[in-house]
Amino acid sequence: MWLMRLSVLMSVYNNAPFVERAVASILDQTYRDFEFIIVNDGSTDGSTEILRRLAATDPRIRLVEQENRGLVASLNRGFAMAHSDWIARMDGDDESLPHRFATQLEFLDRHPDHGVIGTQMVNVDEQGRTIRLTNDYPRDATTFLAAMELLPLMSHPSAIIAKAAFEKVGGYRKIYRHCEDYDLWLRLSEVTKLCSVDEILYRYCVNPQQVTFQHLLHTAIGAAVAWQAHLQRSSGRPDPTEGLSALPDVDHLDELDRIFGMPGIARKVRARVAPKLLYSLPALTSGGARLIGDYVAEGGDRRPATRAVARMLRYGQIRGAGQLAGNLARSYFAPRGK
Structure with missing residues (x-):
């Protein structure tokens, strides 16, 4: 094992049509010094075979396979496994733009008092076509605090989170399933600063089967x-x-x-x-x-x-x-x- 600044965490459940593209967008980042933890949460659609093949091609990938336990349990397990001080989130059906990590880490270098940094994003359909831009996430900690009663505050899968702050507040909580990110942001705001960079660095795939809709x-x-x-x-x-x-x-x-x-x-x-x-x-x-x-x-x-x-x-x-x-x-x- 080598020492690295960043761990990337992706939970996958039945994302077979998209997961190879999602993984490639991480492996192709301009900032390359990271471990990539992928928790396969009991997929049954062919995602398992795809992930095993991809894991064999790059030593940065740490593939974890488990029975289906849900997103909260999968993310908490991944955070516990991470060797780095910072954990970058990623979803199995989305894409990160190539300079996402470099831009976020540069922000953290300039703002050491921040414990979470997200990005703006673009919503795309299942074919990758742009639906709309989402570029109004708070860009500074003061605006973030003022907007906390509102939703959304930050693109959850675009966030890089300090592991120490995450552990201090107790991680994700199962009782807030389906809004575990909002509950986490509220608790993290009590111990650190949060905001998002100006740039659109994340492509978020929207489909009618997502938890948000169901x-x-x-x-x-x-x-x-x-x-x-x-x-x-x-x-x-x-x-x-x-x-x-x-x-x-x-x-x-x-x-x-x-x-x-x-x-x-x-x-x-x-x-x-x-x-x-x-x-x-x-x-x-x-x-x-x-x-x-x-x-x-x-x-x-x-x-x-x-x-x-x-x-x-x-x-x-x-x-x-x-x-x-x-x-x-x-x-x-x-x-x-x-």
Whole structure:
């Protein structure tokens, strides 16, 4: 083993159509002194054979194979294995531009007080065609702190993270699955500085099967709870979610008031989540409509509920639209707030 400054960490699960291109974009970096940890998280689509072949071609690749354990467990394992002080994230269906690492490490040389540095990115489809640019991630630590209640803060797979800071905050947390990056950024912001460089150095592949699309409701609830937990820590109080095995689901959000030991947390979570569900039919039909109905009953803005009813009717969700419309109608005659 040789000493190196950088470890690269990629978790792969059924990325066969894209993974060879993703690996090549790392091996072709202009900054070449790194180890490349690839955690194959139980792939069943041919990714295993591709990764084994690629690992045999470059000694920098450290291939780890395991049964499917999920992204959080895979990333925590990879961080624990890393020999370097800095870990660069990468996803198995994306591409890093050739000078990504060189640019980020140069930034860290000039800003030794930063523990995380990301990049701007371009969204591409499965054929590699540009969909849109995402170049508005905060470019300095002050802007990052000011934007923390908003999403997104940083392109997770484009980040280089200080291993010491990562370990100090306890790594990724399983209860924040699907928003594990946001929870991590919030906790890291309490011990170090974070931002992204100006340049677009990452090509992010967008497809309808991604977690972002399939688990929007769960992700939005988790992010809202993570923010409330951050506020507790920032006030010098313990994190109420530390040690939990799971967060309450959409039907039991009122449990949050008990978990946090104060009234109004569930209401704040619903107020943050409701507007994010309007354009996702899967989210609306998997509990999102009920959440919006509760939000309105608590005195929230009725406009999200009205839009949700219209969208559900448009897609033939008559029963769900009727239930939400009934809740909306009752809210006009009930006292506002609970």
